[in-house]
Amino acid sequence: MMDPTLTHADRLVGQVLGEVGSLPDVFVELEVNFFLVRRLVGVRTKGTESPRRVSRLARGEIVMFNIGCMSTAARVVAVRNDLARLQLTGPVCTSRGEKVAISRKVEKHWRLIGWGQIQAGITLDVPLRPI
Template identity: 65%
Template sequence: MDPTLTRADRLVGQVLGELGSLPEVYVELEVSFQLLTRLIGVRTKEVENQMRVSKLTKGEILMVNIGSMSSGAKVIGVKKDMVKLQLTSPVCTTIGEKAALSRRVERQWRLIGRGQIEAGTTISVPPPPPLP
C-alpha cells in the first residue's frame, strides 16, 4: 500500500479485503443501547449535581464509534432501549458489533452510552474496475 494513502491517519476506520469476504456496508443502524446515568469528565461545582444523561430524542445528532471508525449519526427513531440511526458516512460492520454513543456537551463529544448493532439498512458495493 502506498504510504501517502496512510499518512495523517487517513485510513483509520477503513476496511480492506477481498470482494465478498468483507461484512456488509450500512447506512442506517438499529442499535439496542444502555445510557450512562451521569456524564463522565464534565466538571460541576458539586459532586452530587453531576450532569445526568438525558434520553435520546428524535432528530438529535450523535457520534457513533464502531471499532476504530467514528461516524456522525442522526436519531430517526427511539423506542425504549432501541434507537434507529441514519449514518453520515457508510460503515462496514457486522450485526452484534459493539458501539459507543457520544453527544455534544459544551462543545465537546462526551460518552453517553453503549450499544449493540441489531439490524440495519445496507448498500451494495460496486465491483472494482477491471485491471488493465
C-alpha cells in the same frame, strides 16, 4: 500486499480493507440496542452540585457514533425503550453484533453517554468490481 505509503499519517484510519467478497455489509442506517450511563463523565461541576444526568435519546438529535476506530455522526430517527434507529451521515462497513460507543455534544465537547450493539440496518449494494 499494500503500499505502506498509503497508511502514512493515519490516512486510512476508519477505513476497512479486505479481499473482494470478504468484507461485511455497508450500512447507511442502523438499529442499535443501547444502554445509557446515568451520569456524564468528564464534565466539571461547581461546588456541591451533583453530576449531570444523561437524558434519553431524542428523535432528530445528532449523536456521534464510534464503531471500531471509525467515528461518524448519526441522526436519531426513532427511539423505543432501549432500541434506536439511526441514520448515518456516511456509510459504514461493519457487521451485526458489533459494539458501538455513543457520544453527545455537551458544552462544545463530545461526551460518552452510552454504548450499544448493532442489531440490524439498511445496507448499500456495493458492486464487486469498480465501475
